[in-house]
Amino acid sequence: MTISDGDEVTIEYTGRLPDGDLFDTSDRRLAEESGLASEHPDRDFKPLTIEIGDSDVIPGLQEALIGMEPGESTVVSIPPEKGYGPHKESRIAEYDREAFEEMIGNRELEMGFEVEVKETGLPGEVTEIGEDTVTVDFNHELAGESLEFEIKVVGVE
Known part of the structure; x- marks a missing residue:
């Protein structure tokens, strides 16, 4: 099933800045190794389920998922305007x-x-x-940043 608008998609992901610094991941082991888990002790690092078209997820990530299929992986670079916007x-x-x-x-x-x-x-x-x-x-901490995501589609409904 190819992902399209309105689908509920579950992904595993790792988000990095262009210099390689990790800012987010669904991988608990990677989060623990990098110190991200200790920075966010209440967070449950697990695959993320999103609805394509929902405004809670940055546009660039949603756009990258459209057309993908379960089991497919990719790496996508997202400019600030498709991420958390410019720093204002x-x-x-x-x-x-x-x-x-x-x-x-x-x-x-x-x-x-x-x-x-x-x-x-x-x-x-x-x-x-x-x-x-x-x-x-009051800017998002990643405003003005280009982002790189490694994503793997683990489910589509």
Whole structure:
């Protein structure tokens, strides 16, 4: 059965940046060897099931799957515009440090601190802590990056 729009597809995958750095995988052993499993201890590294046409998966990966068949494998390069989009300066915000610290309560403010905008659910990461301001980047961590995926189709419904 050739994959087409609307199909439910299960894949095994490994995602890397052009320099070879691993950013995601369905392979538990690879995740443990690379340290990815310890960075995400609650994550279950297993094959991913997606519906082709669903907006929860980056367009470039969905496009690569169309036309493939169960058991087939490929390696695909995905440019930023078909991945997590370009890195946008408009998604970087600066906040008054005192107000920001009040907002986070008793949690410690540090570089990499993750926040989420209540109204939109948009996640962000503290990238700079100044004397009077805090800078938060709301871009996806892979925005602006080209991605390379090794994928194997393990099931199609």
